[in-house]
Amino acid sequence: MVEAGSPVVRTKPSRGVPPDALDLLPQAFNRRDAESQDRPISSPPGWRDRLRRGLAWARTCLAEESEYGHLFYWAPVAMGTGAVLWFSAEWTPSTLYIGFIFLLASIAARVWRYPRPAAGLTATALALLCLGALSAAWETERAGTIILDVPVTTTVTAVVTGREAVAGGRWRYVVEVVETTKPSLKRMPKRATLTAPGASSPVALGATIRGRARLLPPSGPALVGLNDFAFDAYFVGSGAIGYFYG
Incomplete structure (x- = not known):
């Protein structure tokens, strides 16, 4: 019984916790763990997938x-x-x-x-x-360039078709070989690049030059993958390189 004039105290009704609530929480977490374990793990793409993607990319590029x-x-x-x-x-x-x-x-x-x-x-x-x-x-x-087989020393008679100055005051001549003697070459190169020693005056283009010369086959690459001088010489028609003795 509440007396008159006494303060009224209001209390919040207590919410009852279901008896099985504490048991449901572990089951919920266990269910999530089980689902994550049952989920398949994605494996990295194999070579077939990469090949398929590469072909698709190539087709797209070709179409574009x-x-x-x-x-x-x-x-x-x-x-x-x-x-x-x-x-x-x-x-x-x-x-x-x-x-x-x-x-x-x-x-x-x-x-x-x-x-x-x-x-x-x-x-x-x-x-x-x-x-x-x-x-x-x-x-x-x-x-169809004739390439010299082996080094040889011979007397060369040739016509000068090109020239350029090199170090030491020397001149390098591109010549059309007319004749070789002492010895006479059976497979005579039709064109050669010969260097004249000494600081002599250059020979005019179109002039005939004759002298004792050392002829060498064009050299190949010094190492694999470097410039092949014999390959270049073949397609410019030069079958030999060398120098005059004097």
Whole structure:
């Protein structure tokens, strides 16, 4: 019984905690741990996935280049690659086989151009590779430079076709060899680069020069991957280098 005038004290009703609440919390955490354990772990992509992504990326790039009309610019690249492969071969490739492959690839590129663009593009690239290799073979045959086999000392009679000053007041001459004597060379190079010793006055272009000279084959690369002077000399037509004795 509450007396009159006494203050009224209001208390908040206590919220009862369900008896099973404490038991439900561990079960909830355990369920989350079980779900995380059952979830499969993603493994890193294998080589097949990488290959598939690479092919998809290549197709996207080719489609973009084709839309802008830039595929034609890759034709010299393909031909140059074919020429490099031909020159890099350990033996001389057969031009007959290369020509046959070029013919088949050209026909396939023509037939598959619209029905199967990807196959037609591949055939076109193969045809351009073969065309570059055939061009390298033709240029090699066209040059036909006679390269000196072994070093030799002989008397050279030649016509001066070019000259340049070098260190020490000497002159380097590009000559068209007319004759060699004492000894006479059976495989005489048609052109040679010879250096005259001493600070003598230069010989006029077109003049005939005669003297005892030491002829050497053009040197190859000093190390693998360096400049091959024999390769350069072959395609400029110079079959020998050397110097006059006096």
